[in-house]
Amino acid sequence: MRHAKIYWRAGKRVNGFTFGGNERMSKQTPFLMLLSALRSALFARVGVAALNLFLFAAFLPLAQAGHSWNGYHWARTANPFTLKLGDNVSPAWDSYLATTSSDWSISAVLDTTIVAGQANPKNCRPTAGKVQVCNSTYGNTGWLGVAQIWASGSHITQGTVKVNDTYFNTATYNTPAWRNLVMCQEVGHTLGLDHQDTNFNNANLGTCMDYTNDPATNQHPNQHDFDELALIYQHLDSTTTVGSAPTSQGQPPAMTDIDLSGPGQWGKLTRSSNGGRGELYELDFGGGHKVFTFVIWADGADRARSQ
Numbered sequence: 001m002r003h004a005k006i007y008w009r010a011g012k013r014v015n016g017f018t019f020g021g022n023e024r025m026s027k028q029t030p031f032l033m034l035l036s037a038l039r040s041a042l043f044a045r046v047g048v049a050a051l052n053l054f055l056f057a058a059f060l061p062l063a064q065a066g067h068s069w070n071g072y073h074w075a076r077t078a079n080p081f082t083l084k085l086g087d088n089v090s091p092a093w094d095s096y097l098a099t100t101s102s103d104w105s106i107s108a109v110l111d112t113t114i115v116a117g118q119a120n121p122k123n124c125r126p127t128a129g130k131v132q133v134c135n136s137t138y139g140n141t142g143w144l145g146v147a148q149i150w151a152s153g154s155h156i157t158q159g160t161v162k163v164n165d166t167y168f169n170t171a172t173y174n175t176p177a178w179r180n181l182v183m184c185q186e187v188g189h190t191l192g193l194d195h196q197d198t199n200f201n202n203a204n205l206g207t208c209m210d211y212t213n214d215p216a217t218n219q220h221p222n223q224h225d226f227d228e229l230a231l232i233y234q235h236l237d238s239t240t241t242v243g244s245a246p247t248s249q250g251q252p253p254a255m256t257d258i259d260l261s262g263p264g265q266w267g268k269l270t271r272s273s274n275g276g277r278g279e280l281y282e283l284d285f286g287g288g289h290k291v292f293t294f295v296i297w298a299d300g301a302d303r304a305r306s307q
Contacts, residue, residue, distance in 0.1 A: 067209065067224075068232050069194040072292075075155040075237040079109045083242060085187065086132040088117030088124065093135050093163065096179045100187050103220045109233040110191065119160070123261065126150060126158040129243045131190045133161045133183075140166060141262060144173065145182040147189035147294040148260055152251055157241045159190035167298045180219035182296060184208035188221065189294045192232050196224060198273035211278055213299070252285050266293040 074083065089097055097114060105111040117134070118127045124134035126148070144167050150158045163182055167173045185195075185208045197210045204212050207222040259265050260283075267283030281293040 067194045067196050067228055069189065069192050071154050071192075071232070072149065072151050072156055073154065073192045073232050074110075075239050075241040076233075077236055077238065077240055079233055079236070080107070080111055081109075081233075081240075081242050082111045082113055083191070084115045084130045085112050086117040086119060086127060086130050087114050088119045088121045088132055088134040089163075090121075090135055093179070093183070096176075096183045097133055099180060099220075100183045103184060104187060104191065106221070107226050107229045109229055112187070123259075124160045124162050126160050128158050129241060131159040131161060131187065133187070135163045135165055135168075137166045137169070138162065138164045138261075142297050143295050144168075144298045145186045145296050147186035149190055149292045149294075150251070150255055151288075151290050151292065152241075153288045155237070155241050156190070156192065157251065161186040161190065164298075173298070175215075177215040177219055181208045181212070181215035184220060185296070186294065188225065191229065193225060193228060195278070198278050200274050200277060211274065211296070251289050252287075255285055255289055255291060258283075258291075260291065260293065263295075266295075267291070 074081065085097065085101055087094070087097060101112045101114050105113075115130070117132060118130075119125050119132040119134055121134040121136040124132055124136075126132055141164060144164055146160075146162045146164075148160045148162075149156055161183070163179075163186070168179065173179075188209050193209055195209050195211060196205050196207055200211045200213045204210060204214070204217045205222065205224075206217055207225055208215075208218055208220055209225055210218050212218045263269075263281065265283075266281035268281065269279060270282045271280040272278070277297045277299065279295045279297070281295070283291040283293070285291075
């Protein structure tokens, strides 16, 4: 379960408190229990309307969050946890990986740290418990950036990020803004986040988790992303998939050994937006074991879907 279920009940009495209606509550979060106690204490003084306004304001940041990626998350036994990003990138990308790691570490529930890479950038093989980050001239594949996530049940077990220098070496994409957006977004997916918005043509939301044709103001996470991470990771697990922990959840060996270099190996296309510029693929190995591939395609590029 990603987080405690949210209930809306008029006149429902729970844990000794009566809720008049349209209040958002969760029984498993101390913060919410405190608000319930405050509600009970203030009820007689301010009345229902004013009190509901107070609760609305208190819950607004959490209520707005909503771009979890189907509840997938890293299993861990404590917060904050530290996720290692394997550095397999060239010097041209070092500062962008460093910025991404620093940005996501603002989260209250997780930190990322850059460690020596363990992958050949050309194929960027995963390592259990970590995210390997790679760049190379992968060719005219059509894709600008790819995030691949291995999951067993609802738990992420390993991930990779690849950025394609075939396009980042062109005038269109060889800019700090595009490099920051794509690196930040693909690492964000490996944390369990989906996009906040998938329309390339509307106003920017000020987050790298927003598709855009002009990344100038979409180079970093925003508070909405951090609120969502707090929701995703508000519960704890009895086991961990973070760090050097072995992949002990029965993953088939083929999940790691398979070639995932192109759409022909990514499995079923489950989502496509903006004429296919953003896509999500799912490769199902059965038994709850899956590999997901998030793709951002270069604008106007021929997409090598047969690879």
